[in-house]
Each structure stands twice: as C-alpha cells, then as structure tokens.
Amino acid sequence: DIQMTQSPSSVSASVGDRVTLTCRASQDIGTLLAWYQQKPGKAPKLLIYAASSLQSGVPSRFSGSGSGTDFTFTVSSLQPEDFATYYCQQANSFPRTFGQGTKVEIK
Amino acid sequence: QVQLVESGGGLVKPGGTLRLSCVASGFTFRDYYMSWIRQAPGKGLEWISDISSSGYTINYVDSVKGRFTLSRDNAKNSLYLQMSSLRVEDTAVYYCARVWGLDYMDVWGKGTTVTVSS
Numbered sequence: 001d002i003q004m005t006q007s008p009s010s011v012s013a014s015v016g017d018r019v020t021l022t023c024r025a026s027q028d029i030g031t032l033l034a035w036y037q038q039k040p041g042k043a044p045k046l047l048i049y050a051a052s053s054l055q056s057g058v059p060s061r062f063s064g065s066g067s068g069t070d071f072t073f074t075v076s077s078l079q080p081e082d083f084a085t086y087y088c089q090q091a092n093s094f095p096r097t098f099g100q101g102t103k104v105e106i107k
Numbered sequence: 108q109v110q111l112v113e114s115g116g117g118l119v120k121p122g123g124t125l126r127l128s129c130v131a132s133g134f135t136f137r138d139y140y141m142s143w144i145r146q147a148p149g150k151g152l153e154w155i156s157d158i159s160s161s162g163y164t165i166n167y168v169d170s171v172k173g174r175f176t177l178s179r180d181n182a183k184n185s186l187y188l189q190m191s192s193l194r195v196e197d198t199a200v201y202y203c204a205r206v207w208g209l210d211y212m213d214v215w216g217k218g219t220t221v222t223v224s225s
Contacts, residue, residue, distance in 0.1 A: 001169075034211045036152075043202055043215035044144075044152065055213065087152055091210030095168040096142075096154035 002026050002090050006099035012107040017078045021102045023071040023088035032091040035064055035073045038101075039084045047086075048073065078104070109133035109214050111203045116219030123193050127219055129186040129203030134214075137181035140206035143188050145199035146218075153199075156188070157206055171197075193223045 003026035013019050023033065031051035036044040046055045048064035051071060061076045075082055083106050088099040115127040129141070142157035156167045156177045165177050176189040186203055200220050204212035 032210060036212075038152075043217055044212070045215070046207075046211055046213045049208070049211045049213075089152075089154075089211070094166045096157075098152040098154065101151045 001095055002029065002093060002097050004088055004090055004097050004099040006088055006102050008102060009100070010103040010105060012105050013078050014107045015078055015080055019075045019078055019104060021073045021086055023066075023073070023099050025069045025071075025090055025092075028068050029090045029092035031067045033064075033066070033071050034089045034091065036087045036089065037082075037084045038087065044087065075104075109205075111205065111214060111216035113201065113203045113216045113219040116201065116221045118222045118224065119193055120225055121193060121195055121223055123223070124189070124191045125193065125221060127188040127190065127201055127203075127221070129216060131184045131186070131205070134205070136184040140209060141179060141186045142204045142206050142212055143177065144202045144204055144212065146202070147196070147199045158186070190221070193221075195223050197221060198223045
C-alpha cells in the first residue's frame with residue numbers, strides 16, 4: 001500500500017496568513033493526488049484534484065502543486081471558514097490511501 | 108441537487124452483521140463509480156471499498172476483505188455495504204461518496220455511525 005505522510009500534524013495561523021501544508025507519498029504517484037477539507041462533524045469536501053486542479057466552486061485562494069512523491073497545498077490568505085483539517089489522498093493505486101491530516105487552527 | 112444519503116448504522120455486538128445503504132439523487136447514478144470511506148472516532152479517513160458503475164469491478168482494503176461486501180442497484184440509485192464479522196475496530200462514521208474521474212471523491216453523504224461494542 002502507498003503510505004501518505006502529511007506535515008505538520010497541526011499548524012496555528014491567523015486570518016490573512018499564507019499557510020502551506022505538505023504531503024509525501026511512499027512511492028511515485030505522478031499527479032494522482034487530491035486534497036480535502038473537513039470541518040468538525042461534517043463530511044470531507046474535495047478542494048484540489050490531479051495535484052493542482054481546483055475543484056469547481058472552490059475559492060482561488062486554495063492551490064496545490066507537486067508531482068511524484070512530494071506535494072504542497074497552500075491557502076494564500078487564510079479566511080475564518082478555512083480553519084479545518086486537511087487531508088491528502090492518492091489515486092495511483094488501490095487501496096486508496098489518505099494522509100493522517102493537518103489541522104489548521106486559529107492562533 | 109446532487110445528494111447522497113446513508114442509512115443503516117447502529118450499535119452491534121462484535122461478530123455481528125449490519126447493512127448500510129446509500130441512496131443517490133440529482134445525478135445519473137449508473138454512470139459513476141461509488142465508494143465507502145470511514146472515519147473512526149477522532150481519527151483520519153480510511154478508504155474501504157469502491158465499485159464500478161456496472162457493479163462488476165469491486166476493490167476493498169485488506170482489513171475488510173472477506174467480511175464486507177459492496178453492491179449496487181442502479182435501478183434504485185442505491186449502494187449497499189454488507190458488513191459481517193464486525194470488530195470493535197470497525198466502529199466509525201461511514202461515508203458514501205461518488206467517485207469522479209475514477210480517482211477522487213467529489214460528492215459525499217453526511218455519514219452513518221456504526222458502533223461495534225459488547
């Protein structure tokens with residue numbers, strides 16, 4: 001199975017900050033990577049697919065980059081509604097696997 | 108609007124069985140792969156299974172192989188997860204999700220809670 005490792009596990013930030021999260025795959029997955037946002041008690045929401053493509057309706061302050069084994073997810077200017085947990089997911093092979101998540105908290 | 112609604116969760120004893128259902132609306136169900144993802148209390152997301160649009164191809168994570176069976180009824184816009192030999196570690200919120208582009212989960216239900224406890 002492909003292991004997905006996210007860092008950091010949590011980050012404290014303020015509204016307006018630029019925040020960058022990372023996700024590393026245990027083997028080459030090309031650009032078959034997605035990022036999801038999950039708020040407490042809610043289902044996850046797809047934000048980014050194919051490593052860098054913005055899902056329809058998702059604000060442009062969210063972006064993703066990377067290929068192979070190393071990926072980044074950036075929020076250019078953190079908004080109050082962005083405080084949540086973010087997960088990466090690989091789609092290169094089965095079983096699909098998620099990272100352990102990064103919690104973005106209010107500083 | 109596009110919607111997935113799960114049902115069937117509950118409290119079950121270890122070794123017991125449970126059947127989860129997911130009803131889709133607002134899109135052409137038969138055109139999409141579908142998936143189940145679970146989340147144990149306070150933990151991250153775990154993909155457990157998906158099924159092709161026809162129902163002929165099904166994938167499972169090793170931890171549920173031989174115990175869980177995924178199926179679908181395209182005439183009823185419904186997805187089913189039959190769970191047997193349940194273990195305490197199967198306790199989780201179970202989400203049904205639409206698979207977009209064969210790779211990513213773009214529509215999620217609100218989840219149904221399964222608790223395995225004696």
